[in-house]
Amino acid sequence: MQNDIVKCGLKEKTNSNLVDTIGKEAYVWCEKDWKHDDHEHAHQRAQLTFVEEGYQYFHIDQKIYLVPQYHVIWIPSGKAHRITSEAKTVNLMVFLFKTVFEDDFYQNVHVFAVPSVLKEMLLYASKWNQLTEEDEEQDLFFKAILKSLPNFCRESSYLEIPVPSDARLIPVCTYINSNFKYSLNADELAEKAQMSVRSLQRIFKSETGITLQKYHQLVRILKSIELIDGGQLTLSQIAYKVGYQSLSAFTSSYYSIMKSKPRVKKIN
Template structure:
């Protein structure tokens, strides 16, 4: 993401959600493909969820891919930017500090169960200041319960800061199928193979091969979520055969590409 900030119009639109007296409020907005929010932060924690479309979210620590069926927990005051991959129907929650205690301490991709999905949509259908004595208070309590018990998903990629690593990362993000090894990248990055290998370990906690594999798998899931055929996705992320791609996908996500694909006729709210 660029260094631009959320527009003043966007800030004004979100301010009521950031100051609402309720423990949780829902925010609904549809975004055009390619829309970018710019880097910004909120005084309240968020659960960013899209009922349709894929969100690419950056923080200072990581790059996140968030397809339908998952959500990104963003703690309060975490600087982040969102880019919409295709048409995105964002249905997000803002949580007051007491309610946010139900979520992780770091930005984390969590699984959004069918129940949690419907609860999010219900909260998003309520006014910013909903009836504190009405049944919606029970829905909000159930949302917090579901957030506490939600599993996490391996859809983050550690960010890089060293300029030499950034050149390598940019090339791979632009083309996950890039077959070049670390030696080839070293020539472009302006560093020795040993230096790049050390930087990858030091900054990301991963080897170059592990980082690239994680990138390929997160990109694969995003493409599967958009409805692309597994055979095409395999080629796009650098696998020579569909069986090899399927095995790597299953090892990473515990399911097959076909199972992860969106169901035909699934309604989006």
């Protein structure tokens, strides 16, 4: 009989459901150089994931959420999700909560930048890494983090890449994802969707909540984050690789999405 796979202290049984055998209300699971699979799973604990280094993509409910370094994602209990990343190194802290407060915040997925106070709280909590026995200080501390999350959260829909359910739009998204460096050609995209340009623009906006142009911009910026994480290129080189003709145009576009200026890692 095959041994159960353990993920963050939860045992994976059939149908990619993780079984909770831990009695305590909340705990934290930290790992350096995180290794993960990319299949969908669910568990009956709410999850707060802090990306300390690298970046992660979370695939949830026909959306792809980017969680860059020093961001967190909140995932409600029972919400199926899968994780992908091509970052060279991914260091994560995963907080798992058995129960949450009665607030609408806790029933929805959220991604937001971590303010300095929350960052220090999360890093302090690493001293309880993988501790599954009861600890009074930890219990009170984790409740404080949980209670404060709605106040720390900002509206961060700019980190979501929607995936349309209309099959006609999938070739359009696939093409943009592969050719993001080039300008959009509405006629060419409409041909791939086998509809008129006007219909494509209307249906795409209805399906995803954003325009083709916004989708194109999101893909470019998310690709630039991957290149920045690689630490091998200057910002000017990255701007060119993702399709911008100048560093200033790239910086402006990046800021409009990420609400901060791009900063390249030091090249070794």
